[in-house]
Amino acid sequence: MSDLLGKKRGRELRDARPAWREEPRTVTRVAKATAMVLAVAMVLVPLWLVIATSLAPGQQIVDNGGWAFWPDTWTFGAYDTVLSNQVTTRALFVSLGVAVLGTFLSLTCTVLLAYALARPGVVGGKPVMLLILFTFLFPPGIIPTYLVVHGLGMIDTYWALFVPVLVNVFNLVVVRGFFQGIPEELYEAARLDGAGELRTLFTIVLPLSKAVIAVVGLFYAVGYWNDFFRGVMFLNDTSMYPLQTVLRGYVTQGEGLGSEFSAEGSLAQAPQAIKMAVVVIATIPILCVYPFIQRYFTKGVLTGAIKS
Structure with missing residues (x-):
């Protein structure tokens, strides 16, 4: 009782x-x-x-002044027009390639650098960390960035879309803080078993860091997918534009889908439907990925930020 x-x-x-x-x-x-x-x-x-x-059908959009809250008849004509256009489909594949390759390279560089800076006794670790934080507080301007990219010969190349931002300082600090929070006993046990630094990283640290890596990977992927400015800044060949750059040109200036674009029927009178279709297409990939990452989001960011 x-x-x-x-x-x-x-x-x-x-x-x-x-x-x-x-x-x-x-x-x-x-x-x-x-x-x-x-x-x-x-x-x-x-x-x-x-x-x-x-x-919505084009006539309804025209009658409502450029928008529709509930379509009178549901039609996928705008999506068919956009996806059948070579400029948009090519830009979509460019964005997918840049997002996938850029995220992979950024995660690789961030994890390796964060692991090196997280280990005590690394030669030059503190000065390098201070230098990295300095670039976070005082980021380079547009003109210096362009001059560096031009000097490296990356103008009109896809490398210019992700190499200048390969490592994000905030993401690096979060991952480093997470690595520092791993118990030191695990590192000592790995050393006693004869494991080197790379083996320790891949067999012990990374399996324990799935949450923070998933969140940082989402940050990188969203950043690469949504970026349009580097396409405008570093690419003179419009056929190399990523989807967001094409979307920006079309939505803000009524351009971007090129001379190959042509709408038939009521869509020819309502380009707003095509603009909205491009926006939806550009948003869908992130909406599909986010639910699988969301459960790691709070845990990964808070743990890395608090430990740092």
Whole structure:
């Protein structure tokens, strides 16, 4: 009986609010719920307008002034026009290639550098870390970046789309902090077993770092996928443009799909549907990847940030 009373008392103590936290009032709860609903609506309503406009017939879009909240008839004509265009499909494959290769190279360089800087006693580790943090506080401008890329002969090459930003300082600090949080006993056990640094990294450190690597990989992938500025800055050949650069040119200037683009029927009078279709196509890959990474998101970022 005493054991049951003790367990009950323990649960009450765990569930009890601290003295400095008052019981939330009804008005507070309603205000929080209202704020949450408004925040969700501010995200979902514009997203739905984009999707609905891309699926609406052209005449409805024209009648509504360039948008549609609910299509009278659902049509995929805008998507067919966009995906049948060679400029858009080529730009889509360019973006996929840059995102995949850039993310792989960035993760490789970030993990190797973070591991080296996380180990104590590395020769020159502290000066290198200070130099890296200096570039984070004082990033280079556009003109110096362009001059460096031009001097390396990477203008009008795909290398210019990811080499200048191969390692992100924030991601490096997060991964380094995560590596520093791994118990030192594991490193010592690996050394006693005769493992070198690379073997320790691949057999012990990386399997324990899936969360932070998944999150940092998502950061890199989203950054490469959404980037349009480097395409404008470093590429003179429009046939090499990634999807986001094509999207920017078409949405902001009504250009970008090239002379090969032609819409038939009502879509010819409503280019807004095609613009929205391009936006949806450019957003889908990230929406497909994010649910698989989301469960690692909070754990990976917070652990790396706190340990650093």
